[in-house]
Amino acid sequence: MFTNPTQALSTAQIEAFAKDGYLILPRMISAANCALMAATTNAHLAQAVAPLEYESEVGYAGAPTSLDSVGGRTARRLRDAYHRHDVYRAWATNPQLVAMLELLLGERVCLTLSHHNCVMTKHPQFGTATDWHRDIRYWSFPRNELISVWLALDNENENNGGLRFIPGSHRFHIKPEQMDQLDFLRPEVEENQALFAQGKAVTLQQRDVIFFHSGLFHAAGRNNTAAVKKSVVFVYHGESNPPLPGSRSAASRNILLSH
Numbered sequence: 001m002f003t004n005p006t007q008a009l010s011t012a013q014i015e016a017f018a019k020d021g022y023l024i025l026p027r028m029i030s031a032a033n034c035a036l037m038a039a040t041t042n043a044h045l046a047q048a049v050a051p052l053e054y055e056s057e058v059g060y061a062g063a064p065t066s067l068d069s070v071g072g073r074t075a076r077r078l079r080d081a082y083h084r085h086d087v088y089r090a091w092a093t094n095p096q097l098v099a100m101l102e103l104l105l106g107e108r109v110c111l112t113l114s115h116h117n118c119v120m121t122k123h124p125q126f127g128t129a130t131d132w133h134r135d136i137r138y139w140s141f142p143r144n145e146l147i148s149v150w151l152a153l154d155n156e157n158e159n160n161g162g163l164r165f166i167p168g169s170h171r172f173h174i175k176p177e178q179m180d181q182l183d184f185l186r187p188e189v190e191e192n193q194a195l196f197a198q199g200k201a202v203t204l205q206q207r208d209v210i211f212f213h214s215g216l217f218h219a220a221g222r223n224n225t226a227a228v229k230k231s232v233v234f235v236y237h238g239e240s241n242p243p244l245p246g247s248r249s250a251a252s253r254n255i256l257l258s259h
Helices: 011-020 031-047 086-092 095-105 190-197
Strands: 022-025 052-054 075-079 109-112 118-122 130-133 147-152 163-165 209-213 218-220 229-238 254-256
Touching (some): 011 095, 031 075, 031 118, 031 229, 095 147, 095 209, 095 229, 163 209
Antiparallel strands (some): 022 209, 052 075, 075 118, 130 218, 147 209, 147 229
């Protein structure tokens, strides 16, 4: 699965993640496994293999208004990647990946199937932009200390809807009035303009992986190319930070991966 099975995180990488809230790891999986994930994703998109989330169901600005409108059945994500194919599951539970996450979380690692656990897609024309937000806004855990692992199945950049981050924003104190009702940063708030100015687009090559903190502000634009962009995303938390009982975060399995 990994291109370099002896790869580990250095002290500098661990410190960079703590400071910036994200860490890019180049060419982390083999070309063969990346190709198998991409082919499986393309087949499931073509066949509309459930469960899916459509752009028209998200309600973001510029999205189709209903499933039956033009572009209404444009997939935003293939849900439950963990159970779609062995190749996704092998990636999500890979011991080398888990060892890296243990270094960043400082304890034994659990995979949550309640959040992300998907193949994110950004389609041309009907794929909508996502404004500045933190994923913890709709997750229910005692501590804001989860890590998303984002694997690029294609090259990703600002032109095809690649990720943008505000480095270090997982450490910022954000006042309630800076956020809207959906917990996005409000663009009309002057204080937020300084945050937006710090936004940084990241460029990923196919097979690159990015770890990012659940409290890190991130956004993504529209896909201005002719090709669909695809990314596999799973979320992890420490064993001592389980989902709150009765919450959406506890609705699906949490799998202890560390031994």
